[in-house]
Amino acid sequence: MNTAPQPLIENTSSASDVVATNVSTNAVQTPAFSPLYQQIKALILQSLQSGEWKPSAAIPSEMDLAARFKVSQGTVRKAIDELAAENLLVRRQGKGTFVATHAEQHVQYRFLRLFPDDGDLQSEGPAQRQIIDCKRVRAPSDVAKALAIRQTEAVLQVRRVLSFAAIPTILEDLWLPGAQFKGLTAERLRAYHGPMYALFETEFGVRMVRAEEKIRAVLPDEEQCALLKIKAQTPLLSVERTAYTYNDAPMELRRGLYLTDTHYYRNALN
């Protein structure tokens, strides 16, 4: 289990052999000072990314990690604290620290901010999902740009409709890099029950870690009206999401149209 202790960057040699200190390079004055706990954080991140610890599994205890990295428990703790704050890890007192997952989340749909006007939660039950299409295409230029791939590369394009209480509410198009999602088909999407991002984790080893959304108000075209069963001139929320895995690598572009007659997009500002 325990791999060999990883080398830690010593910014300078000092007291207890691994204490971080500043190093004044003569080169381009980049301070480049990195605290020990940041280095530990990076090492834990590596293990997460490499798949050493699978989603929903427990990572080693703080004491174990402290021994492995040859630092104090407090330093490991601070590293884990940050990773937990970023929703990459989940701490559970008395049990351990676990790799976060999009499945078995207390709130299904971690990234979906649409809520019904009345009932507080998305407690109208899970959305009904209808996969319209799933095909392999050459990446359009805007998609290629968003996913940081070349236009010559293939992407998977999925179109689906989500309904709440049998009312079509969300029309989504999403694009995934073909390289990472070989073998994804409409059938597999239909067969899977649970969040799509959970399927990505278990079937393709791709973990969506964060996302950015650009929101606009738009009017739908005829095709969109038909799919959402709405009349023309119905204003819709256009939600363009770019989702990222580790290392800020974009892995999904998603364009959603949200019907906001009986739902609203909720956002908290701090």
Add this chain to the structure above:
Amino acid sequence: MNTAPQPLIENTSSASDVVATNVSTNAVQTPAFSPLYQQIKALILQSLQSGEWKPSAAIPSEMDLAARFKVSQGTVRKAIDELAAENLLVRRQGKGTFVATHAEQHVQYRFLRLFPDDGDLQSEGPAQRQIIDCKRVRAPSDVAKALAIRQTEAVLQVRRVLSFAAIPTILEDLWLPGAQFKGLTAERLRAYHGPMYALFETEFGVRMVRAEEKIRAVLPDEEQCALLKIKAQTPLLSVERTAYTYNDAPMELRRGLYLTDTHYYRNALN
């Protein structure tokens, strides 16, 4: 400067006189365990709320606070860490810890999530502001509910238009509880240059700490079209914001209409 040490709740008497421990009440089994640093956090919060430390001023050093509260520096540190994470305090290494403010913010408009399509920042210069109206009215029922006041109470209603590069982009109506904002007039709003929330801080001692937004897509009515100088059937983002001071007390209801032709609402998901 230093007030007398505040009493700390001892969940049980233990080692060093103020260590937090669980107390098993025989009453309704509420654990009611509160770590020391949470109590310290609450005390700091009190001082912020009472105005002991003004916005943009420095609070006492960690060592001073530790002495004042009779706890270790580490405990004060953890309390301040959380307050900084909630944007109530701002830490500056080598200088001190300061009370956060809506003025002199690195990004003006802390709560405004609208960005231009091209230029990354809101670097098209500050928005041009036009105060349309500022009047005192009896609180409509929905406003009263949002502000947690009675319908019989007076509220200030402000209407304004924000323009970017001379293009009207945001039409906002906002309601403020009359009790806290006595003497606010259109003239004073026009005279003040800087974020409105900064004016609230300096002139009325009201600090907006967090907010929640409900976002929808809507079509404007004739009056709104005229104010924004757009043609009918232009879809707009409807952004309804409730802003809170300390203790989660709602202090503002704001309804904005955003033109998203050349701007978008940006949101980060973690």
Add this chain to the structure above:
DNA sequence: CAGTGGTCTAGACCACTGG
């Protein structure tokens, strides 16, 4: 009861700021 995360302390040293 052992093992895990959570809190608290005391002390040392580092990095940054400003006089």
Add this chain to the structure above:
DNA sequence: CAGTGGTCTAGACCACTGC
């Protein structure tokens, strides 16, 4: 140079979980 926040350690004890 003194003062501030930032990092790191070592050790103690507490709260929670599950066997």
